Amino acid sequence: MSLPGSFSVSQTGAATYSIPIALAPATAGLSPSLSLDYSSQGANGLLGVGWTLGGVPSIGRCARTLAQDGVLGGVNFDANDRFCLDGQRLIGVSGTYGADGAEYRTEVDSYSRIISHGTAGTGPAWFEVRTKSGQALEFGHTTDSQVLAQGKTTARSWGLNKLADSKGNYLTVSYVNDATVGQVYPSRIDYTGNAAVGLAPYNSVQFVYGTRPDPIRGYHAGSLAQTTVRLTNVKTYAGSALVADYQISYQQSPTSNVSEINSIKVCAADGACLPAKSFQWANGGGASFSAQVMSITNGENFRTPAAGGGTQGPGAATGNPGFQQIFADFNGDGKSDIMMFYSSHLFGFLSNGDGTYTIANSGTPNNWDFGTNPASNYMLISGDFNGDGKSDMVLIGGAYLYVFIGKGDGTFNGSAVACPNGWNFGSPPQATYTPIIGDFDGDGRTDFLLLSGQYLYEFMSRGDGTFTGNTINIGIWNFGARVSDGFTPISGDFNGDGKSDFIMMGSNYLYEFMSNGDGSFTYNGVPINGWAFGTPPAAGFMPIAGDFNGDGKTDWVMSQGAYLYEFQSKGDGQFNLIQISTGTWNFGSPTAAAFVPVGGDFNGDGKADFALIGGSGPYIYQFISKGDGTFNFNTLAMPNGWNFGSPPTTNFFMFSGDYNGDGRSDFAFMETTHIYTVFANGGPGDVITGITSGLGIQTSVTYSSLTNSAVYGRDSTATYPTLELQIPFYVVSRVDTANGVGGSYSSAYTYAGAKADLTGRGNAGLPPDDGEGSADGHRGHDEFPAGLSLYRHGGIDDADPGHADAGAVDQHLPVQQCGGNVDHQPVECALPGVAGAERVERDGSRRLGSADGDHGEPVRRLRQRDVGQRIDAGRLQQDDGQHLQQRPVALVPRASDPGICHQRRAIATRQREACGVGSSTPTENLCPALCRSGADRPVSAASIGDLGAWRHDDLDQNRIAAGCGCHRADAGGAGVGGEQHHANLVVRL
Structure with missing residues (x-):
């Protein structure tokens, strides 16, 4: 006997596993259909990372998209929010969207009528759903199922509170709902009730929770949302008699500290239990580094000014050429590359993923010559200006833009374009103007602006190498002729609406520019109470931006001496301010005098981390975010005892990025004849790599990144707004299941043509490709209509324990949707x-x-x-x-x-x-x-x-x-x- 469970690989390459919850009998079959469901691409939640409780639907607020609404928005708890039923967008068909009595359909029509009722703040009080089978569902029609945004009278979501059929049979769902801290979770489901005869439900499912050591904390439009508990038991009852107790045990990830389910077992009322099903996990990685050095044999002296190279700022070049450096993905393979640039020469280093680089040297387009020190006359902007997933460049000089559109091989097509509106930014522009780079309209193409005094000069990309120019008079603020003399710019998405914002940080005041998506900005001034950072803040403090709590909004820290000063975005222009002591670490003032920052995600948990490199020893000082505003501190030895000096940029060019395409933050140093690449060791993150049944049958899962050419094949047919994807995204590449007689069944998976829609539709799926594998010498091939294609073989599933020697086959097979009237379609x-x-x-x-x-x-x-x-x-x-x-x-x-x-x-x-x-x-x-x-x-x-x-x-x-x-x-x-x-x-x- 063994706890049943089913494994499969999803259309997006996720490893999925589902354990059904068996219930006592229901009246007319009206019972909840519950399960414990895992996805390797899932988030951290009530059941730890990747796991969810299936069968308890809800309606929540969701953001507007360009594809569906013609405008990109966020969730702001206002009338512009849209609604989604378990991820399915609700489309209004009558009445005013969100008003009492308005009617909706799911975007993919489920033939259900959805009606909003009442008012709670700026949205409905509850929803009614009528299915075509005659069932009636209520969402948010009880106090505990209507989830108010913390600190507001507006509902942020509506949980299912009642389900009834046409004969009066019904079930109810109850919740623990603490709006003061922004937390809600189901507590019990009661079923077998009948309203027609006044019968109260007598069978139930009850959920038990325990305090978690990894609380989840984030903000939505200024309201706190957190999860401080995790599900430990699912108990099913027939009347008052316990039928089954599903017991869930956890461990903490050694690298990210997130909760991981390590076993699930089911026990009867007398305490007898089936053998537990156990799960083995990969560590997130990031706690160590490896390195590779490559000799540069092209004869160029890539030296910094302090090491005898030319000057890189305004003024005449001296000594060797004043190289400008760019680190970006120029060939769209998901791995960071390096470009060195001066005069009419481009020196490209395309990462091979192993610490070596393919050198792609070329001349500039049209033989443009920018002098031996381009920075003395031009401002360099890099980004993806046409939305094809490959990095481009623009040099701004005087009244012209010199646009480099990447071909994907380290070379460029070029065009010289006059600045919009006759603008002339002088030589060099950075002497007077401060650049801000981002995607201000959320269309997936890089825009930029130049800030001086009280004016913004905005360049909105048209996607063809040209730009629409907007002159914006800030009016209420004036930052002076040279902004950087008094202010430090911080850019990111501070409200989580998919559009780039920026902040000019003063000594004790934040000047916020929140993008409206149409080229304009909403201005907001926020005092920094109790802290003063000087003028400009970057002169004494090191700013490091990232999403440190994983809630989709940009935060940042200021580092100085033995403290970090964290600005945790609440999503409404306000910030939670946290001062953090670094203990025995003291990075001096200013930190930049001895250290350089490396930002990113070192352990793959979806939260930004960072490291400081430099000082007097061969060390990496790593800050791993816990997600609650604090960090774990790790002092790690630099591989090979390398010591890059204090600061490293004195003698080396420093580049941060992901040079092996594994989704972890790496960095590289370049000097005259060598590139030193340091890799953060990692893998797919905190994911299940093994499943062991109660009978000892083992299933092993192997993952690979889409940057691995052995697993993923690129497709160059995508055109804007569809984007070809080759990114550090982990998918299942192999599954091995023991057959019970000393062998195993194996399946290998390959993928091709992953695409994303830049207008808000998200991942467009992974079209068919071929894969192959072997099990006992057999070969086979399955076709997946809209996802994966692979050579695959069966393996024993532990659900039939009586035949462990037989090879009962676990399959993942295609199914076709029936179009039109589903009841009469083949x-x-x-x-x-x-x-x-x-x-x-x-x-x-x-x-x-x-x-x-x-x-x-x-x-x-x-x-x-x-x-x-x-x-x-x-x-x-x-x-x-x-x-x-x-x-x-x-x-x-x-x-x-x-x-x-x-x-x-x-x-x-x-x-x-x-x-x-x-x-x-x-x-x-x-x-x-x-x-x-x-x-x-x-x-x-x-x-x-x-x-x-x-x-x-x-x-x-x-x-x-x-x-x-x-x-x-x-x-x-x-x-x-x-x-x-x-x-x-x-x-x-």
């Missing part, structure tokens, strides 16, 4: 290699599956012309709308997801009976070892062998499952009072 189900199963060949012919499971043959699809004969397996999970998870347990008819054909198969060498797929009236004896039907059984003293066995069909009583499975044994009426139920179909797991 559906396709995959059932490969089952003995006696009829299969449709690609040429339309049909044949039976072979008796040996046919692992090496392509998957075929079995067609069913009546969706009423839809197949389920008791509890299958839809995977991103495209893939189906299969587990080797008995088949049970169910159709809770109209339009999706569900199927599960079990293959064992001792149980491969024909499953009668072609039969019009399947019966139990087709699969005698796999299923049986019968009346509901009492659960007052459920033994451990019965845990997880209850399955209830919510179909109409005359529906029969097609294919290999069980048909309904009896047609119970619509239950009232909990005494009559649809006939149970019991699956022994």
Whole structure:
């Protein structure tokens, strides 16, 4: 006996795992469908990193997008916010959006009517959802399910509080809701109630929580939202009798300190438990560094001014050429590159990911000559001006822009463009103007502006190498002719709306410029109470910006001496100010006199970290963010004992970036003849790499980044606003599952053509590619309609513990959505290699599956012309709308997801009976070892062998499952009072 669970790989390459929560019987099948669900691409939440509680839907606020609304916005708790039902955008069809009585549909129409009711601040008080099956759902219609934004009377989200069917059967959901600290979570679900006869619910699910050592804290439009607990138990009850207790155990990541589930087990009321299912995790990394040195053989002397190179600021060049340096991704492969530039020469160093570089030397476009010290006459701006994912450059000199559009190979196309509106910024522009770089309209293309006095000169990219110019008179503020003499600019997205903002920081005042997305800004002045940073702040303090709590908004710290002064953005232009002692570390004043910063994410937990390098020894002083405004401090030895001096920029050019494409922050130093690259050691982050069943069956998961060419193939067909992606994004590359007899089943996964929509649609998916693998010498190929394509093989799933020697195959097979009227459309189900199963060949012919499971043959699809004969397996999970998870347990008819054909198969060498797929009236004896039907059984003293066995069909009583499975044994009426139920179909797991 073992706790059931199903593994699959999602359309985006995530490793997913789902454990269903078995419940005591429900009236007319109206019970919650609960599960513990994992995704390797999931966030940290109530069940730690990656895990969620499935089956408790909610409606929340979501931001406007260019694609859906023609404008990019954030969640501000105002009338401009939109609403989403479990991630599905609600589209208004009548009434005023957010007003009482307004009606909505989900963007992908689920044929449900959604109506907003009442008013709570600037939005609805609650929502009503009417499904096409006649169910009625209420969201936020109780005090505990209406989640108010902390400190406001406006609801930020609405949890499901009631679900009822047309016969009066209902369930309710209760929550712990503490609006004073911005925390909410479900406490219990009560079901088996019936309003028609006044019957209160008597069966329930109850959730138990414990205090977590890694509280999650963030802000939304000025309101605090936090999670200080984690789920430890899910208890199911029949009346007052405990039926099952799902116990969840945790560990803390040694590098990021986030909560990780390390085991789940289920126990009966008498304390007897099934063996625990355990999970093995990868560490986030970042606690050590490795290094590689590469000789430069092109004969150039890349020396800094202090090391005998030319001057790099305004004025005549002296000595060797005054090189300007840029670090960016010039070929779009997800790895940072280096570009050295002077006169009419470009010296490109394209990272190979291992500390070596492919040198791409070229002349400037059109043989432009910018002199031996370009910085003496020109201002350099780098970014992605056409939105193709590859870095470009602009040099500003006098009245002209010299635009370098990257070709993707380290060379550029160039065009000289007159500055808009006849602007002339002199030579060099930086003598008078301060540049601010960002994406001010959120269209995915880099914009920039120059600030001087009380004017902003804004360059909004058109995407073709030209710019729209806007002159903005600030009016209320004047920063002087040379802004940097008195102020320090901080740029980022401070309100989380996807548009770049910036702040001019004075000694004790913040001058905020919040982008409106149309080229204009909203100004806001914020005093810094109790702190004074001098004029300008950067003269005595080192500013380091990043999202230190992972809430999607830019924060920053100012470093000086033995303290950090943190500005934690609340999302509304206000900041939480935190002073942090660095203990025995003292970085002097100013910090920049001896150290240089390296920012980024060293451990892959989604929160920004940083390090300081320099001083008198070969050390890296690392600051790992805890997410609560504090940091863990690590003193790490520099690889090979390297000591780059104090500060390192005296004798070296310093570049920070991600030079191996693993998503971790690296840095490199360049001097006359060498490049020294230092890598933060890491991997996919805090993700599950192993799953061990209670019977000891091991599944191992291997991940790779999309920057790995062996796993991912690029596609150059994308055009704006679609962006080709090759980024440090981790996907499953291999899965190995023990077969119980000393071998294993293996599946290798490859990906191609990942794209993202820059107007707000997000990841456009990973189109098909081929992969290959081997298991016992067999080869096979599956086609995934809109996601992955791979050569794959089965492995033992622990859900059928009685046949560990048989090789029951865990499959991840395609499923097709039914278009139009789903109840009358053909559906396709995959059932490969089952003995006696009829299969449709690609040429339309049909044949039976072979008796040996046919692992090496392509998957075929079995067609069913009546969706009423839809197949389920008791509890299958839809995977991103495209893939189906299969587990080797008995088949049970169910159709809770109209339009999706569900199927599960079990293959064992001792149980491969024909499953009668072609039969019009399947019966139990087709699969005698796999299923049986019968009346509901009492659960007052459920033994451990019965845990997880209850399955209830919510179909109409005359529906029969097609294919290999069980048909309904009896047609119970619509239950009232909990005494009559649809006939149970019991699956022994």
